[in-house]
Amino acid sequence: MPVFHFDIGGNLADPRLEGNSLTLHPLPRVMAALDSLGDAPKGILSNPGPLGEATVAAALHQAFPGRFPDDDLVHWGPKDSRTLFDRAVASAQARGVEPGACVFVGEDPQERAFAREAGMRTAPHPVFALAAIENRPVLWARIGLPEGRDLADLGAVVNGAEVVPVHVASARLVLAMASTSGVQALQQAGYAVDLQGSVEDTVAFLVRDNRPLPPVEGLADAPAATRTDAEAALRATTVFAFVAGELAAAEAPPAVPLGPAPGGVYLAAPAGAPVEEVHLPGAKPGHTERLLPDPALLARPAEVPPAGLVEAFDDTVPSPQTIAAVRGAVTAEVLSGHVARISGIEPLAGEGSVKVRSRDAAAADNALVVEALARRFEELGLTVRLHPFLWRGHRLLNVEAEYAVPGADSTVLISAHMDSTAANGFFVDEDGDPRPYDPAVDPAPGADDDGSGTAAVMAAAECLRRILDSNREPTRNVRFVLFNAEEQGLVGSKYYARAAAAAGDRIAGVFQMDMIAGRQPGSTPIVEIHAGSLVSGPVVSASDALGERVARTVPVIDSEAKVQQLTGLDDPAAGRSDHASFHERGWAAVAVSEDLFSTPDGDPGTGTRQYHTPGDTLVDQDHDTEFAAAVARSVIAAALTFAGL
Known part of the structure; x- marks a missing residue:
């Protein structure tokens, strides 16, 4: 039987500190993802920081009652090397579980990289925990919405599949993580899915560029939509080329393009690639946005205004x-x-x-x-x-x-x-x-x-x-x-x-x-x-x-x-x-x-x-x-x- 280890902050829950009191607020779909693992042993790999193990453990059990009963699978400490992950593997081996049957689930790409070094499998979100142990890769996917379908329609499909959105580009395009099973569910529901490579130990960014583009040759008489698509593709190519060059000059790991984005390009960067430190010359402030996975991104409950707000x-x-x-x-x-x-x-x-x-x-x-x-x-x-x-x-x-x-x-x-x-x-x-x-x-x-x-x-x-x-x-x-x-x-x-x-x-x-x-x-x-x-x-x-x-x-x-x-x-x-x-x-x-x-x-x-x-x-x-x-x-x-x- 596999063993699953989870990071807490930003993965299972978002923490809030009020004085000496810590409260963990479970994130969307996390409870269902944990329960889908049945009786499989579940542990924790998390850094309690200055709060101390007892405080974080108490908050964990209050937020997730009965879901992490085995203290032998709970490991506290920094995750800035493979040390804590080696400890987790050792605790699983004591139960007769090999490293390849251990899964670490965490949002941070550097931590997933350390877990892989220790021999563990990894998942970038709890929704993909089963996919990791069943050898179903998680991919970056551009989801196209056909006419007549809106984000709420897509959300209904996503919430029942191994799909986690990371950015809504428009009413017609969403960037997401999806397992091969999730891709199949999307396609069966009538959505176009353009796969862009494996997530593995990467995180997604949107890098914008407001600088003028050179004219796109041969499209002067083309329909407006065609010109817009061509300009978006040219801008994405131009921005990615610059970012890739800067990362190469810094001897950093290379990023991978994920296609055009609003005003720029989506890219996936591995741990250690400092995309945030790349500055396009002459570009306006705030050109780089780090994207976070969130199953609830399509729901937008905030669009229902509070009583009296109008x-x-x-x-x-x-x-x-x-x-x-x-x-x-x-x-x-x-x-x-x-x-x-x-x-x-x-x-x-x-x-x-x-x-x-x-x-x-x-x-x-x-x-x-x-x-x-x-x-x-x-x-x-x-x-x-x-x-x-x-x-x-x-x-x-x-x-x-x-x-x-x-x-x-x-x-x-x-x-x-x-x-x-x-x-x-x-x-x-x-x-x-x-x-x-x-x-x-x-x-x-x-x-x-x-x-x-x-x-x-x-x-x-x-x-x-x-x-x-x-x-x-x-x-x-x-x-x-x-x-x-x-x-x-x-x-x-x-x-x-x-x-x-x-x-x-x-x-x-x-x-x-x-x-x-x-x-x-x-x-x-x-x-x-x-x-x-x-x-x-x-x-x-x-x-x-x-x-x-x-x-x-x-x-x-x-x-x-x-x-x-x-x-x-x-x-x-x-x-x-x-x-x-x-x-x-x-x-x-x-x-x-x-x-x-x-x-x-x-x-x-x-x-x-x-x-x-x-x-x-x-x-x-x-x-x-x-x-x-x-x-x-x-x-x-x-x-x-x-x-x-």
Whole structure:
């Protein structure tokens, strides 16, 4: 009889930490997948981290009662080598089970690679556990939807088959993982399936490229659809060639193309291929998106609005009381104070404490910033939850702070990303020769990107505290969320949104602030409001309505600021910041920024010129805290009004 070992976080369940309490929320289809294995022995291979084995074990048994009864098959420890996997194999051999009859099920491709080194079979999701032991390969598959069939129809088939979606490209195309059995089920149901190779120890990415394409020869008189397909294929080929060249130059394992994607290419990268660190020259920010498997991706339950939500999209503008509260709490001095502490100008927390060098996801200071921000939220009397996830061997945390309203129908999010990078900086080695950016040692202050947004979220929480103390209450829950690893392909917000959907959260709207302090001296103050979604359906009009709320609020706060509302597929930020992770789930979301993108006529933006460099500091000439305060006040006032204040 085979033995199955499972990783916990991001595979069986998404964890939430509240104080010293850990709760595991099972992910979709996991219970059914476990139960389909019958009496086969089931174990755990997981790193408990600082929580300790007893805490994680208790949460595991509470979330999955009776499903992991054999303590001899539960192994705790880091999975940064094959050591833990060898221990698992040894425990199975003690039962007379050979390594080839042991299966490790985990989302992380590097961990699957270590398991294979130890002789185990692997599966990238619990849905494929049986496929692994039955020698049915799991493949990357492009699923085409015929006319007359929608995503809900496809979801009905997928939920009964060995198929796990990873990205919805359009109403006609979905990228997924599928076993050979799953492929057969799809084809029998009338779906076209284009297989793109084995999943094995790879993870999928979408890499976009906004740069102009050369004309496609010979298609001037072709139908529009033909030209569109040809241009998509050319763009995919061009982008993949560049990424492949960069990986080869870095002596990294090669990636595999998975065909055209919205605005770029899908690719599958093996463990050790740093796709997130490849930057297309001249491309717009946020061009790389890491894709997560999720059986519920097609369901989009968030598209069913909470009761009364439609009425909330009215012409309401912030009340004088809310405007006064925002003006009093969200000032240039408050924002600069927060930015100074998280970007290394001032000590992070208290006199004599450490000064932050970098908030990069791979930097040691990232965890210190998380701790300090969480502590400040707690001081404000909010319920603080930490959401752990794994990225390339690093245990990272999203921070959530909530004010819950009894009986509220939904939740409003005010958010930003806390991590930073200096990947566009120029660095030299000890001999003075150019060298790549090293996130472990190089400074990445990220004062604008996205220290400015993070500071605004903290100021928003402080503003809400003042309002509550004046005996005014919102009608919706208000959450302040700081995402980690945005610079690595929106990883933190992807995990957060997936977990929120699995937990049945009802999110009325997301107000994301990403780079709001950049304004070149002498330029017109321009606020970009990005509502454009790559996802069709109700999320489009709902996000536009959120953007309109912010747009109406800006002139109330700052009569000199110019507003650029960007929406539809032409929005240059569509899919490129953390709000896109919520669009993917059908939730209304906007991202508000400085004048970051060039105009359609090619005029450059007037935001920071220190994007992704060590020069992105509080004292940079392009860092304007007064402008940041105006943007933050506008977003916060709109969000709090939407929450019922």
